[in-house]
Amino acid sequence: MGNRPVRHPPVLIIEDTISLRLVYRAIAMAAGHPVAVAGSAAEGLAQFHATAPNIVLLDVVLPDGDGLALMRAMLAERPETLVIVLTAHGSVNRAIEAMRAGAQDFLVKPVDEARLTAALANAANAPQRTLPAPAGPQANLFIGSSEPMQRIHGKIESVAKSMATVFITGESGTGKELAALGIHAASPRANGPFIALNCGAIPQDLLESEVFGHMKGSFTGALSDKPGAAQAADGGTLFLDEICEMALPLQTKLLRFLQTSTIVPVGATKPRKVNVRIVCATNRDPMDAVRRGQFREDLFYRLFVVPIHMPPLRDRGDDVIEIAETALARFAQEEGRHFDGLSPEVRALFRRLPWPGNVRQLLNVIRNIAVLHMGGLVTPGMLPESLFLQGIDGPTPTATDMPLHDIPTGLPPNLLARPLAEIERLVIEAVLTRHGGSVPKAARTLEVSPSTLYRKLEGWGVKT
Amino acid sequence: MPDGLTKWDPSGLLHILSLAGPADAALILHHLKDDLSAAAHALDHALTLGDTEAMRHPIHALVALCGTAGAACLHQKACDLRDQIGAGLDTEARALALSLQTGAARLAERLATELGR
Structure with a gap:
């Protein structure tokens, strides 16, 4: 064994089942960690502020909110926190979702002493994250102290407290989803779920089911009832990214949802009430989409209540x-x-x-x-x-602003002397660069599906 | 009716109780019994109403509680039921839910009588 000192950083356990909470506490204390406990998302966030733990052991299912949404809120405040997610559901998808959301580790219940002790030890010895210390919850979401961003911070702070729909515009890669997350984290709904849906990345014939859910048998492949994003966001925030890509028929249903706060899953007859705060975003000009007849004007005015423009x-x-x-x-x-x-x-x-x-x-x-x-x-x-x-x-300027023959392509002059596979790759990479790396936008320009481009990029070893 | 406790192995739980010390061990056993009873009751209530949504939380709890207590059969039943109710509450799922609910209630009793001394 080496001479490296053993670290026992403080642990916060957020688990609503009392006996399990006591079991995890016993294991963590036996491993030498100071421990604080909480039995709900609200209590967990309060203890997080009070005790500033290095490690959080977090149950995904909590009585007053979604554990992953709580994790995002905690990481937004203190990104150096190491979160170990606990769930009784062993699906790979859930694990991937937790890790993508920033979890350090993922444990499936029932958790035995050896596995939990090992996870705590791994977290205790994980490399320190060296992000700058936050000045406040909003400051930590965005790095950068310029005046335009100070204004964005102020606007997020003001709109977070209300229920008004927020419409975020800005070029690709300016942090629209981060802004939406900031609004959610600063809102009274912070302990509720934050569900993000990219309307441009999902095939249009599946988007209604993704938003509103579906009943078993409602279409080929609907093997069981599936709640949609709107239901999953009940009590929290639903973020609809690339809202202008939504097809017109679905826009009509979205408008009805906004007016009535009820959803009707595909194949269902009974509407269901949900309590959701909507934040939406687009990198297009929404008024231009309205003028072109691609976006309903009544839906636009329903959504465009509080606009936030993310500066390039x-x-x-x-x-x-x-x-x-x-x-x-x-x-x-x-x-x-x-x-x-x-x-x-x-x-x-x-x-x-x-x-x-x-x-x-x-x-x-x-x-x-x-x-x-x-x-x-x-x-x-x-x-x-x-x-x-x-x-x-x-x-x-973006490709949508300029005539095609005026746009510099960055392609080599001897294109026609190259093999077809190389020409294809050069063109795809040039179109991607023009669209700031956005695969869905490049796919639309090239008139292929995003999955085709992802497959090619993966085959070339390009990370997306 | 079989109570699903033929494969009950409390050794893992006993080890955790020894880590916790006498005072906390008593607290863990007390709440484990209560949590199992509460989840069994909630499952029974939801089953009576045929409400699969209301069944999810007690099933989620029983997956963890039965596993922590060392009741491998009940833990597996809870996992199977969690996977099955997504497709609805058919006869097989109902029978499984009833068996799980009965088994969990029995486990709570045995924890009190056999480990609560």
């Missing part, structure tokens, strides 16, 4: 540097490397780039640097070539 990264001043350096430190630690920051040339370049893919694109660039280089000062030579396909010194 190029309009956020030095936030690009702050975000880049924070991400570089984080990714470097994950890769076991050390960088000395960004050189003055890279800083100057970053400030001038238009960043059509915004923060998401910036994070991809920083990840690329951390993976492909061993450390030191980040110089222009370390930057990925694709970064230089976009214009400098001015915003790059």
